[in-house]
Amino acid sequence: MTQPERSSSTAGEARVVALVSSGRHPVSGRAGRAREDARAVEMGLTLAGASLHLAHAGDAEERRCRSTWACSTALDGAGGPGELSLLPMAAGDDAVPLLASWLEAYGANLVLTGQRAECGEGSGLLPYLLAERLGWAVATGVAAIEHYAGDRVTVLQALPQGQRRRLEVRLPCLLCVDGVAPMPRQSAFGPSRRGRVEAVSNVTAEPDTLQAAWQWQPARARPSVSRWSSRPTLVTASRPLRPSRRLPGGRCSPISRRTRQRRS
């Protein structure tokens, strides 16, 4: 990826923060870096270098995040060992107010994160809720940061089928990085030993009251329906069709076209 252009800013130094969560490997289920968050960190390192700051809201006792995240070599270079702020919260707490108050206190004006956590609730709503609470702009599906100026940032947003849309976003803003963003750099064992995890003590988490009211039940196995199935009745019978189903080739599926006709 090309280095994003940086204009000399009048609004002072950028305070770039990457929000990171614990990942879960799709095959083994082992904890590690969350893949989209890793790309967000990579984007932040490309933009801000060693001044990138990482933040993680989670279990204060879980020291694994050190090896998971304080591993980025650029954090280790000139600016001393990389630092990660750990915002302690319990499993039933709400991360949004916690992160919002910390980000305001830290003075962040550009926050990068993945689109959806790999474990836990994983609803993908956190960036929106966070931006809403902070009153910031939010851009999702970010594939690259093209240009950074003191008060705004130009990004490329990933759309289906390789399309890109150029967006100009006013700072402060929250960018959700897409899986098509540049590959994250390799995590290195040496710097990860030296990376510091600073537990933030002046923030208190609030319990997630909404979540507490939810009812949890194991997922039910559903009949798997192939998009290529020759029996449209099964599709319509089992679940409502989404309005636009697109095939990798860009054509509408014959099934959905037929069923849409039938529905109209």
Next chain:
Amino acid sequence: MLQTLLPILIFAALAVGAAGAVRRIRLWRQGRRTPMRWHRLVLMPKRYLNDLHHVVARDKAIAHTHVATAGGFVAAMALALVVHGFGWRNPILGGLLLAASLCMFIGALAVNRRRIDPPAKLSKGPWQRLSKSLLAYSVGMFLVSLPLVGVAPTLLGGGVLALILLALVAWGLAEMLIGMGWGGPMKHAFAGTFHLAFHRRPERFDDQHRDVAHDVHRGSRSTALFPLDLTAKTLGVEKPADFQWEQLLGFDACVQCGRCQNVCPAYAAGQPLNPKKLIQDMVVGMAGGSDARYAGSGYPGIEVGKHHGGPTDAIVPQLVEAQTLWACTTCRACVEECPMMIEHVDAIVDMRRFITLERGETPEKGAAAIDNLIATDNPGGLDNASRLDWAADLDIPRIQQRPEGVDVLLWLGDGAFDMRNQRTLRSLVKILHAAEVDFAVLGDEERDSGDVARRLGDEATFQRLAERNIATLSRYRFQRIVTADPHSFHVLGREYGAFGGDYVVKHHSTFIAELFDAGRLSVKAAEPGETVTYHDPCYLGRYNGEFAAPRQVLAALGVEVAEMERSGYRSRCCGGGGGAALSDVPGKARIPDMRMEDVRETGATTVAVACPQCTAMLEGVVEPRPQVKDLAELVAAALVEPAAAPTARTSSEAPEEVPA
């Protein structure tokens, strides 16, 4: 005049040379210090005359030349010191001095003859000059010593002739004594002396083996990589001063003979690696300066003279390009050939460790393999539970169901995920069943041995895998481990010991040979007319000295083995070791293509292999080519099954040719 000037010359040269030697020792001692074992100096002469000579003598002409030249010089120098230096002008000593000079002269003539049109592997520059200096010293010393035995007038001096003779002797002394201390070509003798005494792998020498008749292949006596202390401040080698001082000393002992260059598969393939240049670059880094004075072949595709280094400057990329380090297949051919017993592979892995562990700059596919190893315990990122999918119909006992213990634990290795290697494993299982071996597998509890991670420099992942595998193995009872993967064989057998895992590990070729010896396998006669050649895997042969068993197995099958020119301890690597298949450094040719060319030269229709990596690399060569068969496949195909065996299986194992 001669009698006054000669002692002055000799002692001046000695003093200047000694000053240079002190400076040189300081350069070595920039490396990481280890406890000094002074008593090992006593071992030096025997190591030199026995172990070193053993390697040099693979080329008889060079060995004889070196014996004459070096022996002549040492004797002539010692005698000259007594006769000319201290003035004990004894005719007998004088006669001996003449004889020694003559011997050195004959050796020097041979050296000069070789230097008229030197082979490409040799370095030129100062090394070309050395051949002349040897002549100058021997001729000069011979002539100035003639008066001692009364052949020439006692007062030879006084004329122009005396001045010429003095100039010759001075030239010789400058090269031999001053050059030895100040980094001339003769430095090899001085550094080599200490290198042999303080070698980092003393097991390589005969004196460390109580049993004199020790028949283990010398090159395979000490091949395990050294464990890395993961709590150290920086991991691996960033700058020359990060090497252990014995390693720096070893680099300085290089004679630039180019034997390593001749056997290096990466160099032959035009990849940017030349072991000789790499060692010289380490010397440049240790002493500080640029590689412009290097007078040998460089790294293919990289210009000589553009790189520079210093003892506390980073090696990569100012001194050595990262591509050079990643091109190495860790085949150990260079170490095997090196007459000075320099450890190239250790140095390369040390530098890789820094790149991977501190910089996180492993080549892309290598980094992906490491990430997968961390997440899933195998380099492919596959579900470990699918490790036995290929054996669903084979009725393989799991060790978990055998708490009383088994004779053989079959270690599958990561080949279990590879469809080609699954055929080998199925054959091996068939053989084990046929021989009624009491065996079991670990199943999904088996993890990668850590070989690839370790060779790619990720010692942290290797140690984690090693500790977990050792913990798993400690829960089960078995007599020995048998594996079809020489890399697992090497790592389990040789490298787990440092982490508390001591096992009897056998490669399947050794085990099958034992089964044949015990008469537990019966095979039908081989088809006549088919020629087979055998490709020695590096990690089985050079690393572990097993050259005989695979050939025994082929002999038991009754096939005729046509050996390749480079076989046994000189076998050429397939290109798949040391993570080289992952780093995939571009070159002019592919290493497996070159190896297949070796196979074709024998006229063989089948090349027998004994390693999943070799199988994959050699089968990657485009057809038409000799077919690639693992030893286990050859044995399984020839098995005569007992009558009780189900006929269905026999027919499925040997399908008849049916036109499609």
